[in-house]
Amino acid sequence: MFPSKYKALVVREENGKFVRQIEECSIQDLPPGEVLINVNYSSLNYKDALSAIGNKGVTRKYPHTPGIDAAGVIASSSNKNFPEGEEVLVTGYDLGMNTPGGFGNYIWVPADWVVKIPEGLSLKESMILGTAGFTAALSLYKLELNGLNKSGKEVLITGATGGVGSLSVLIFSKAGYNVTASTRKIDKSGYLKSLGANQIINSNDLIDQGGKALLQKKWDAGVDTVGGNILTTVIKSLKYGGSAAACGLTLSNSIATTVYPFILRGVNLLGIASAETPMDLRLKLWEKLSVEWKPDNLNAICTEISLKELNEIIDLMLEGKITGRILVKHGI
Numbered sequence: 001m002f003p004s005k006y007k008a009l010v011v012r013e014e015n016g017k018f019v020r021q022i023e024e025c026s027i028q029d030l031p032p033g034e035v036l037i038n039v040n041y042s043s044l045n046y047k048d049a050l051s052a053i054g055n056k057g058v059t060r061k062y063p064h065t066p067g068i069d070a071a072g073v074i075a076s077s078s079n080k081n082f083p084e085g086e087e088v089l090v091t092g093y094d095l096g097m098n099t100p101g102g103f104g105n106y107i108w109v110p111a112d113w114v115v116k117i118p119e120g121l122s123l124k125e126s127m128i129l130g131t132a133g134f135t136a137a138l139s140l141y142k143l144e145l146n147g148l149n150k151s152g153k154e155v156l157i158t159g160a161t162g163g164v165g166s167l168s169v170l171i172f173s174k175a176g177y178n179v180t181a182s183t184r185k186i187d188k189s190g191y192l193k194s195l196g197a198n199q200i201i202n203s204n205d206l207i208d209q210g211g212k213a214l215l216q217k218k219w220d221a222g223v224d225t226v227g228g229n230i231l232t233t234v235i236k237s238l239k240y241g242g243s244a245a246a247c248g249l250t251l252s253n254s255i256a257t258t259v260y261p262f263i264l265r266g267v268n269l270l271g272i273a274s275a276e277t278p279m280d281l282r283l284k285l286w287e288k289l290s291v292e293w294k295p296d297n298l299n300a301i302c303t304e305i306s307l308k309e310l311n312e313i314i315d316l317m318l319e320g321k322i323t324g325r326i327l328v329k330h331g332i
């Protein structure tokens with residue numbers, strides 16, 4: 001049984017401006033899927049903030065409910081693999097982009113987007129991780145596939161106080177790597193050390209201003225969430241055979257590099273595209289996140305808010321002012 005109405009954060013385009021507010025919506029108006037989920041928790045990701053301000057690269061049509069992450073209980077299902085009452089999560093695919101997303105109390109999605117909550121994770125923990133944790137896990141998986149191994153190797157994580165950044169610091173340090181966290185928020189050094197970072201550097205000092213094609217070899221691997229000059233510097237500073245996982249663009253969507261790091265040092269630039277990860281790899285990574293890669297202190301990076309409080313937090317995220325993960329608890 002499920003109600004006919006539910007609450008959601010709706011973004012509307014009005015006279016060229018994007019306004020957002022909590023509205024009462026009708027389940028009958030959701031595009032019909034196979035699995036209707038009563039969302040207990042969702043989380044805020046940078047892509048949601050872009051969707052909420054009308055970024056047409058993320059969301060083409062408004063009114064729209066963002067939220068690329070959702071976890072909850074199945075309220076109705078036409079797929080026998082996903083019965084009513086099952087606890088599940090959805091991250092990525094088209095959720096929250098052009099399909100009404102996790103910032104509503106109900107989502108209706110295709111069954112092949114749905115992941116059963118793995119044993120070892122609660123619904124809440126699955127959303128503290130969410131797309132950010134999944135992206136950190138995908139980065140670790142791809143870096144190890146490309147030769148990174150656990151013998152105390154040097155890993156640089158940029159945008160370290162953000163969602164992907166914080167979870168990368170937690171997960172890579174737990175996996176045994178020597179983690180350097182790069183941040184603009186040097187006053188958050190204590191926070192980053194508590195997550196397992198061994199060194200903290202100011203991201204302004206990291207950026208190369210000299211323009212040389214190659215820089216001193218420093219890192220075996222990098223996880224980059226900011227792009228631009230920072231990713232360029234990371235690529236130029238990788239050791240022979242090292243790899244950079246390109247995740248994000250909070251600084252810039254472009255990089256300027258010669259081919260020298262690739263043809264003289266054999267470095268790899270690895271693309272991280274969490275939303276489209278095939279289901280077999282998705283299940284494998286959620287399994288790892290629930291056991292061997294599960295961070296010990298997930299609550300330490302999480303601020304819990306209600307749907308009503310999302311509005312102003314979205315603006316803070318766009319200003320780069322968020323530390324850790326914003327967990328949205330529904331129904332409060």
Ligand SMILES: NC(=O)c1ccc[n+]([C@@H]2O[C@H](COP(=O)([O-])OP(=O)(O)OC[C@H]3O[C@@H](n4cnc5c(N)ncnc54)[C@H](OP(=O)(O)O)[C@@H]3O)[C@@H](O)[C@H]2O)c1
Nearest residue numbers: 046159160161162163164183184248249250251272274320
């Ligand atoms: N490829 C994928 O599958 C995937 C998945 C998830 C996210 N992403 C992308 O990864 C990025 C991070 O996402 P998120 O959800 O973790 O966002 P977030 O929580 O807002 O974190 C972003 C961090 O980037 C840094 N930052 C922000 N603006 C900056 C600027 N102008 N210059 C330098 N650093 C800046 C800040 O870290 P400091 O203050 O510590 O420097 C900030 O905390 C976004 O671009 C997002 O779209 C990609």
